[in-house]
Amino acid sequence: MAELNATAETKVLDPNRWRMLAVIAVAQLMIVLDGSIVNVALPQMQEALGILDANRQWVVTAYTLAFGGLLLLGGRIADYWGRKRTFMVGLAGFAFASALGGIAPSQEYLFAARGLQGLFAAMLAPSALSLITVAFTETHERTKAFGVFGALSGGGAAIGLILGGVLTDGPGWRWVMWVDVPLALITALFAWKIVRESKSDGHPSYDIPGALLATFGLLSLVYGFTRVSEAENGWADPLAITCIVLSVVLLGTFVLVQQRVKNPLLPMRIPANPVRGGSYLTFLLVGAGLFAMFLFLSYYMQGVLGYSALKAGLHFLPFSLGIILTAGIVARILPRTGPRPLMLGGLAMASAGMMLLLRIQPQDQYWTHVFPSLVMMSIGMAFVFIPASSTALLGVNPRDAGVASALLNTAQQVGGSVGLALLSTLSLSAQTSSIEKIGLGEYTDAAGNVFQAPQPESLVAGFHAGFMWGAVLLILGLLATAVFVRIKRDDFHANVQDPDDVLVATH
Numbered sequence: 206m207a208e209l210n211a212t213a214e215t216k217v218l219d220p221n222r223w224r225m226l227a228v229i230a231v232a233q234l235m236i237v238l239d240g241s242i243v244n245v246a247l248p249q250m251q252e253a254l255g256i257l258d259a260n261r262q263w264v265v266t267a268y269t270l271a272f273g274g275l276l277l278l279g280g281r282i283a284d285y286w287g288r289k290r291t292f293m294v295g296l297a298g299f300a301f302a303s304a305l306g307g308i309a310p311s312q313e314y315l316f317a318a319r320g321l322q323g324l325f326a327a328m329l330a331p332s333a334l335s336l337i338t339v340a341f342t343e344t345h346e347r348t349k350a351f352g353v354f355g356a357l358s359g360g361g362a363a364i365g366l367i368l369g370g371v372l373t374d375g376p377g378w379r380w381v382m383w384v385d386v387p388l389a390l391i392t393a394l395f396a397w398k399i400v401r402e403s404k405s406d407g408h409p410s411y412d413i414p415g416a417l418l419a420t421f422g423l424l425s426l427v428y429g430f431t432r433v434s435e436a437e438n439g440w441a442d443p444l445a446i447t448c449i450v451l452s453v454v455l456l457g458t459f460v461l462v463q464q465r466v467k468n469p470l471l472p473m474r475i476p477a478n479p480v481r482g483g484s485y486l487t488f489l490l491v492g493a494g495l496f497a498m499f500l501f502l503s504y505y506m507q508g509v510l511g512y513s514a515l516k517a518g519l520h521f522l523p524f525s526l527g528i529i530l531t532a533g534i535v536a537r538i539l540p541r542t543g544p545r546p547l548m549l550g551g552l553a554m555a556s557a558g559m560m561l562l563l564r565i566q567p568q569d570q571y572w573t574h575v576f577p578s579l580v581m582m583s584i585g586m587a588f589v590f591i592p593a594s595s596t597a598l599l600g601v602n603p604r605d606a607g608v609a610s611a612l613l614n615t616a617q618q619v620g621g622s623v624g625l626a627l628l629s630t631l632s633l634s635a636q637t638s639s640i641e642k643i644g645l646g647e648y649t650d651a652a653g654n655v656f657q658a659p660q661p662e663s664l665v666a667g668f669h670a671g672f673m674w675g676a677v678l679l680i681l682g683l684l685a686t687a688v689f690v691r692i693k694r695d696d697f698h699a700n701v702q703d704p705d706d707v708l709v710a711t712h
Contacts, residue, residue: 221399222340226350228395229333232296235388236326237361240268242369242381243319244499245518248507249378256312258636259434262500262629266427266622267316269496271323272330273618274420277470280331280611281411288332288339289402295329296393303385318382331611339403363525370515415462415470422455423619430626434633475601475609483689484597485616487548487682491555491589492617493624494678498559498582500625501632501668502575509661510569523576527583528590535591543694544592545686551588552683558582559676563669567661589682596690624678628671636667 243250243264251261283291302325306318341350372380429448433440440446463469476482499521506517535547558581564574594613601609636659646660 221401222346222350224399225340225396225401226337228392228399229292229336231388231392232292232329232333232396234361234364235299235385235392236330238365238368239322239326239385241362241365241499242372242384243268244503245366245369245507245514245521246373246378246381247500247503249373249514250315253378254309254312254315256315257435258633259431259629260312260316262431262625263312263316264319265496265500266625267319268323268326269618269625270420270423270427270622271320272326273323273615273622274423275324275327275416276331276615276618277608277611278411278413278416279327279329280335280608281470282328283332283335285404285410287402287404288336289396289400291328291332292336292400293393293396295325295332296389296396298325299329300386300389300393301325303382303389306382307379307386309379309382322385330614334610336400336403340401363522363529366518366521366525367515368518370513370518373514410468412463412466412468412470415459415466418455418459418462419470422452422459423622424452425449425455426452427622427626430623430630434630439634471612472608475612478600479689480596480599480692481601481609483685484593484599485612486685486689487552487589487593488597488613488616489620490678490682490685491552491586492620493627494559494675494682495582495586496621496625497628497632497671498562498675500629501671502562505565505665505668506571509567509664510571520571520575521579524579524583527580528587531584531587532591535587539592539595541694543692544596545690545692547588547592548596548686548690549683551585551592552679552686553585555582555585555589556676556679556683558585559672559679562672565665565668567665593690596692599692624675628674631674632667632671635670636663639663639666 247261247264250256250264251258256264279291279295299322302318302321305321306315309315309318337350368384369381372378372384425448429445429452432442432445432448460473463471463473476485502521503517506512506520507514512520539547558578561578561581562575564570566574597613598609640659640663643660643662645657647655648658649655
C-alpha cells in the first residue's frame with residue numbers, strides 16, 4: 206500500500222469532512238452488516254434454492270473469500286486509481302451484485318453474486334478508510350472520526366442479525382440481498398456530491414499475479430474441504446486431495462512471488478516480525494473458529510428449536526453487545542497491562558465458552574446453555590481484538606501501516622472462509638455417523654406429504670463436532686499468542702506508533 210503523501214492538499218481541512226464521514230460510515234455499515242445479515246436467513250435460502258448441506262457454507266464463504274483475498278489489492282487500486290473513484294465503483298458494483306443475489310434462481314447463481322459482493326467490498330472498504338485518513342489531518346479530529354467509524358463497524362453485526370430476521374420473516378429472504386441496493390445507490394449519490402478525490406503520487410504498481418495466486422489458492426483449499434463432505438470416499442477422494450495439494454502449491458508460490466516482485470501485494474517484512482506475525486495468525490485462527498459458530502447456532506435455533514429468523518437474530522445479540530460493552534473496558538486497561546495477558550485470558554475464556562456449547566441438546570436450553578456461552582465468547586473476543594489490533598501494527602514503518610492494517614481484516618476473513626469449510630465438513634461427517642446409528646426420521650409437510658430427514662439428535666451431534674473443533678482452533682490461537690506475542694508492557698509502550706503514523710493509509 207502506497208504511503209499517503211503529506212501534500213498541501215491533505216493538510217488543508219476539508220470543509221465537507223464531517224458530512225463525508227457520515228457518507229463513508231454508511232458504506233462501512235453496509236459492508237459489516239452484509240457479513241452477518243445472511244446468517245439468520247441461511248435456512249430459508251437453503252430450502253428455497255435446494256442448497257445441499259455440504260454447499261450451504263458457500264453463501265458465507267463466497268463473500269468472505271473474495272473480500273479477504275482481494276482486500277490488499279483493493280487498497281492499492283484505491284491509492285493509485287483514486288480513492289473517490291474506487292469508492293464509487295465499489296458502491297455501484299455492490300448494489301449490482303446485491304440485486305443479482307436477490308433474483309438468484311439457483312444456488313450457483315447466489316454463490317456467484319455473493320462472490321461479486323465480496324469483490325466490490327474489497328474495493329469499498331480500503332478506499333473508505335483512506336478517504337477518512339486524507340480528510341481528517343488533525344490528530345484529535347481524526348481520532349474522533351475513527352471512533353465513529355469503529356462504533357458503526359462494531360454495531361453493524363448486531364444490526365445485521367436483527368434486520369436479517371425482520372426481512373426473512375417479513376417480505377422474504379431475497380430482501381436480505383435487495384436491501385443493499387437502495388442503500389448503496391443513495392450513498393453513492395451523496396458521495397458523488399460530497400467526497401473529494403485524492404490519490405497517491407508515483408507510478409501505479411499492481412501485483413496481479415500475487416492476488417490471483419492467493420485467491421485461487423484459498424478457493425482451491427476451501428473447495429477441497431467442501432468436496433470431502435460430498436464425496437463417497439471422504440478424505441480419500443482424489444479430487445479433494447488434488448484441490449488441497451494444489452492450494453498448497455499455489456499459496457507456496459504466492460509467498461515466493463512476494464519475496465521477488467518489486468511492489469508485492471504483501472511485503473513479507475510485515476508478518477516476519479514475530480509479534481506482528483503472531484497477531485495475524487491469532488486473528489486467522491479466531492476467524493476460523495468463530496464464523497462456523499454462527500452458522501451452527503443459526504441452524505440449531507431455527508432447525509432444531511423452531512425459532513423464527515427474527516427470534517434467532519435477537520438471540521444472537523448478547524454476543525454483539527458483549528463485544529461492544531467490553532471493548533471500552535479493554536481500551537482503558539490495555540495501557541496498564543500490555544496486550545499479552547489480555548489476549549491470553551480472552552482466548553482462554555472464549556475457548557471455554559465454545560466448549561460449553563457441547564452441552565446443547567434438542568430441547569430448548571438457550572438461557573442455560575447457549576446464552577452463557579455467547580456472553581463468555583463475546584467478552585473473550587473483546588479482550589483479543591483490541592490488543593491484537595495494536596500488536597499487529599507494532600513497530601511497523603508508516604509507509605506499511607495501510608497494508609499492515611488490511612492484513613488484519615484479511616486474516617480474519619480468510620480464516621473464517623477456510624474454517625467454515627473445514628468445520629462444516631467435520632460437522633456433516635459427525636451428522637452422517639449419527640444417522641447411520643439411529644436412522645432418519647419421518648416427517649409430514651404442510652401439504653401432507655411424508656418425507657425423511659435427519660432427526661434432531663443427529664443434527665445436534667453434527668453441531669457438537671463443529672463446536673468442538675471450533676474450540677480447538679481458538680486454543681490454537683491461544684498457543685500462537687503464547688509463543689509469538691511475547692512482548693512486555695514497557696516494550697509495548699516504547700514501540701507504540703504515533704496515532705498519525707498508525708492511521709496513515711489505514712486500509
